[in-house]
Amino acid sequence: MLWISVFGFGIIAVFVVWIINYFCTFRRAPISLILAVFAACYIAFSIILLVPIDLATTTSDYQPLLYLPRKATYALWRIIYWLSFALTWVILPMTQAFLESGHKDRRKRLREALRSNARYQLVQLSLALIAMVYFILYSGFYFTSLKAMAIALSHSYSLILSIIFLGIGLVSIPRTLYNRSSADKRLQVLEEHAPTLKDHQTESRMQYSDVSSEVRALEPVMDGPYELWIMELISDAQDVVAAPPINRMQVTEEYLSNLTSRLRKCRHLFDRYEYEWNLLILQAADLLDIIASRQTHSLKFRFRRSKLSPSLAYFYYVWIKPLLFKFYALATAAFSVLVVVSELLEGTEFSILGFLSSLLDGFQQELMSFSIVAYMCLASYSCLAKVRIFNIFNLAPRHTDTRSAIFYATQICRMTIPLAYSYVSMVPPHVQSSVFEEFLQPSIDLTPLGKYFVKWLPRFILIPVIVSFFSLYSRLQQKLGFLDSFGEDEEIVGSRAEGRDLISYELNARRIRAESRQVQ
Template identity: 30%
Template sequence: MIELSTKSSPVASIIFAVLALLVISVAVLFILRYYLPLRTTPIELLIPVFFALWLPASMVLLVPIDLASSALADDIAARGIWLDRGTLRVSWRIVYWLTFALTWFILPILGEYFDSGYREPKAKLQDSLRANAQYYAFVFGSGFIALLYVLYSYGGFSDSLKGTAMALAYCWGLALAIYLMGHGLVAIPRRLFRNASISGKLRRIQAQAPKVYEKMEDAEMTLEDLEGQVSELSRRKGGSVTLFQGWIEELVDMTNLPESGPATARVVPGSGDTSKSLPTVITEKYLAELTRRLVRAKHARARYVSEWNRLLQDAVTTQVVLDSAASKKLDFGAASPEAGFWDKRTILTPYTRFLLYFHIAPYLRIGLGTILALGSICIVWSEVIKGLFPNLSAIRYSVIHHWQPGGPSKPVKVATLTGEDNGQVGFAGQVIAAIWMLYMCAAALTSITEVKVWRGRALVRRNTAPESAFWYASQVARLSVPLSYNFMTFLGGIYRETVFYDFLGQLIDLTSLGERFDHLFPAFILLPVCATLFGLYGMAKRKIGFGVDVIDDDDDGEGTNVYGTGSWREGRDLIERELNGTSATIRSRRAEAAARIAGGRAAPVISVPGSHRARGPTTPLGTSPNARPAANTSARRAGPSSRIQDDDEDEGFFGALGHRFKNTIDTMDTPKWFQDIKKPKWMGGDEEGGGSSRPSQGRTNSDVRRWFGGSSEGRIRL
């Protein structure tokens, strides 16, 4: 047994732990506020989602405390935040079993309950249980088989049922966590390296534009089709419709039909006669399915409108930063009303802001990417060798502090269970352990948001669908325990002395199969790491491509046509047309409809600037035309010349030289005395007055590229 010193009291550690939990609670509330409108969200949704995020976050605090409490030093100054084993055991039981109940029972049932289209609570609950029946049949079937194996291996029944449930939950969560974390460990540093190039970042944004715009249009058409069915349903009289008249009126209120009445509802072109899609007899099951599809379509439309709005904002900001290289000044102008608190504060001058965004920020991204890449290498290395050579784990030496005999510090005398070297986790080691755990969790959770094969679920700012909120919260809760225990296995034999091992680890190691799985399976992290590092997802999507969107960070749109859309050039033109207001009527109607989602809750509204080229892509989204002055217009006076210099790759040296001569002369103000000079007839002037054809604009109409044997269209002939 471990002999703990009783000379000191953990009162200070308890106070620190309570304050840390309060900070975690405030952080979780801010996260919920970012994705959900707190005032209009029902309490039965907020409380489960809050605990599904708060409990995993508390594990980041509880694991370092458990590590420091398992091997206390005689030197009080060397101790970190520690608690007695009884308090730790109670804490682990509460955290684990609440997380277990939320993951496997509460959140799935509530998610299907809110996703159900029925009106009555009893019908909603029955529909939720029916939807989860197949899921629970698979879970209980696998649990029964595993229980038989544990009974055969262990020979007893006292802890077999509980151990089987905990071991199965851990194994399933570990398999999912290893795959997602392996992808994230490569994707996060690579994204930082790629975003260090401003022009490359803009090109990737432009490459994503056609795909996002196409999905937004598909979501709009799907919603209009469903609204047409509701309109046709409301026009029916008599028969079975009279039994559900109140329900149908609620559906009409949910749609974006004109106020003049359902008879003038839109009919989607190419969708055929809407009345043919309605059944002859209207049943409760049909109305429930129609309600479910309508709610999902509204949230899908809100998701892609928000994604398109964010993409335009990123394109605007990146273009402004890129154009600031000419004037050495960067001015984003007045912030939009929807901007955050820090976005509305103006601290830096235009010149210092230019230095920060154009020169310093790329190097900061490269530096942070390098640090995270080294951290990813350490995590992958520790996963691969921990089963064979646990003493070679890089994370182990960064967390555990060892003292050698005769050194400056007194050796720690702790009766370890494994006979390994004595070690102590101090406060610095606890902070480092928390940072490692946060990075591992961030890598796994970032990958969840990038996988788009799970029924179109997504996190939308201020307008996340209830079913999506429950699903993402359940994934966070499911991954927290495997990642926490997997991190503790990096630390060698010291983790076997923790309360967490006594509570969970002994049940996982109950059979030889569970112990081998825990030590050998994490080595398979090399599969998602290599798949992400070498772009195997993109290759599989292009070769197989069943219309399924997989994790792929390599798809930059260059020369590919996977989604039926063009490359980054088409995205560039699409963004310019959108910012110039060429489809203002459609966007206005889409914005008004998005604002009515989910009973008038806050929704992402796309607001596009006017069509004046002077503001062009430098005007932020969501602001009025007079809210922001033109930024860096001196670098983009020539209209089409405002495009980035990616076009230079498609032309030769003389073509680029001609472009630069033309841009320089076109941006010069013509002197008044030069405008009065008449052109000779052989230079294309008329007999009466061959002056400048556009004197009012103060620019000549000549094209310097013709001097090199080219045409005004930009082609140079040698």
């Protein structure tokens, strides 16, 4: 039914709004950031419904429960593709440069964003020229050829990205769920991560203090033409000792713009590491309380209240919750095997998804497609969210900065079409092609390079799966010395004894502060 489909897309919109508010917080984020990130994330999650609707509508002998007219589905695929293309290559980079500019004048911020995006596009154009020569020599100089080139190049790059993150995520999700079933294992991970996180917190505090000191040094020259600007900077800075006075001639618009940008970045970094450190301490305290309850058979958390009685809390957190996580780990492992095997055996009679698809029809097929596509999106997007690239980009609840929010929104938007293509290509070919294949396939198959590259690349998913399963990635990080700044949170290994001491010291300090407040 059409209204059920519309309602489903509305539910996805509500979910995306919740996700954005969870990471960015609406009341603190600029409206331009919210709108751009919402558009990118909504596109990324919309395929969870659109792909099942497209396939079921095409293959079913009767109208399935979730239904869209073929023309409407074709229009949606075109909108999703070209809007994602515009978002990832123009709109999101422009928005990031505009919001990160320290200028107060909107025209100057826009000019700086245009200049920054022009440099970015020039690099992309230089690389595209090589591909353009190949396309022109093979298919001639036509507008359709140029459009196909844009589709094929963008799709190939995004497909590589999605295969890597999907392969790692298919291993990471079951492993993470299984590890969460053990309080001892989770505590070990926190203890190993604590020294690195504490170092980052200390370093970010020092950087924020240094920039704040430079801002405080502007107080003697606050009576000039930039008085309001300097007052805003001082209100955002820490209350620290000012640096040596700054010459009034140094205070220019460019200097204040640069200082504003540096202060904003340092404050975001400091807030992020403060939040992560506090979260680590609270999680460690809960795990220590759970481990200690094995002796007393009674659980009472020191920093939060449980709705359960101490005896029921002990039974739930020590016995029931670990079993639930093991069940979830087993279920997601089965989903992961299903996806990997179907990718490897794509187009053959041994494809598991192909076999299941031939048995199901209508809403049953939609439900199966919904489950698999949702899991593929979850694996890819969650893996991407865990990756920290030299501590520049990071998703932190309520403390995600502009650069990180736009970076992750851009990447998941880029993976939208490849993930949809990966699933559609795993199910067997039908008498009538899906609308998605009708729209995308002709452009991809225009040249042998695009046709065979896209056809065989998904089978290389086995490489990231093996790398992740045997933890080869983290071992390579350790050898190259990137361990502290690049990788998944649970892959980071530090000194466990040092981490245990840091956590113990912090917990004792908080206990003493709480007792002193009670005495007062």
